[in-house]
Amino acid sequence: MNIEQLEHVAEAAKAGSLTKAADHLHVSLSAISQSISKLEKELGVQLFIRNRQGTALTAEGIRIMEKAEKVLTAIGELKEEANRCSDTLTGDLKIGMIPGPINLLIDMVSAYKTDYPNVKVEIYEMGPVKIAEGILNNDLDIGLVLTSHSFAVQNHELIAEKILEGKMVAGVHKQSPLAKLDRISPEQLFKETLVLYNDDYIKKFAYDTLSPYGPIDVLFTTNNTEAIKRAVQSGVAVTLGMDYSFRSRSPYPNETVIPIEIDGADKEALHLALIRRKDKVPSLKVKEFMRRIHRELR
Known part of the structure; x- marks a missing residue:
């Protein structure tokens, strides 16, 4: 078992297709297929069901994928910790945001980029449903949405932290x-x-x-x-x-x-909230960005 195999499994599970996974990872279809087959043989379980509709995780594959995601997250943190030791962070930071708050974050994002020039910050303006979907699908790292007592984040897989009160x-x-x-x-x-x-x-x-x-x-x-x-x-x-x-x-x-x-x-308190996956430990670059949001907007 190696990191590449875990990455192939994770991408195939996310894409729902070996062909799409191969395209996303810029490898050949045969390479990713062989990689997954070798891992299945090593583990002694079938991870995927393959058919004309695509690729789907088996029941065993779902449980193993949960562990694999934690391993890949830990590896990413390990790499970022090594980068931090050399005073740098790298990689992509993808943020989903409802329209409006971005005008409050321009200076903060600029300062973040100055401190960590090797981090590519991508901000997407979209509605709260799309933001939640993006985070659950690991297409986004964090999101900024509106919440209130009657309009709270309902998904049990997400955690919301109140940042700024408004009306x-x-x-x-x-x-x-x-x-x-x-x-x-x-x-x-x-x-x-x-x-x-x-x-x-x-x-x-x-x-x-x-x-x-x-x-x-x-x-x-x-x-x-x-x-x-x-x-x-x-x-x-x-x-x-x-x-x-x-x-x-x-x-x-x-x-x-x-x-x-x-x-x-102003009858009901309305907050700008930061949302993220409950079961995913934020990477160091995400933690640093979140720390700055809390400092600047609270």
Whole structure:
């Protein structure tokens, strides 16, 4: 048994196909097939069921894969510890993030890259469901999502750590008559056309807050934050989002979209939370990034 065999098994289990696993690992199909067959022979158990639909772990394979993942994680930590001894970390750091918080992390990510230039940081803006799926599939290391008492992370395989408390606000153009208000009531907000980010919590908040007054006028829902920003800047719509999503950073202090507090929006505590796999020990590069998030945002 060797590390390469464990990596082949892990990739085949993740990809659900030996062909895809071979492509991802940049090896030949015969090489990965022989590697897995040799490991199965050595262990005396069949790890995979192979058919036209692809490759799936057997019951024995699932149990062995759980152990193999822990071994591969430990090997990765060992390599990173060796790197840290030489004052460097390497590898990829993949983060899933709902739109908004990234403007709070730009300086922190920049400082992290300065300290660890050999770590490739990749940030993906997406909805909370996709973030959770990415973490469970090991496509993402950590994620940043919204949680509340009524909208908590439900998956028992994930752990959530509260980072930053916030509240929902309305985003309006600075020339809008609404911009003169300190607060806006749900009844006033109901009269406006909305553009919404395609996020479960935001859509739930809009429905729970405004639907008592009648059908909600939504111009469109999208994952494109620039499209939302343009719609608000043109004056055709109002958007909803977390208050910290609208904080300006130098050198861009003159934002044209400004936040207005919504009556009743602070009844339920809403948090930005960091989520990760419960059964996976974070690597050193992930731990360092998490430490900085806790330090900067709390």
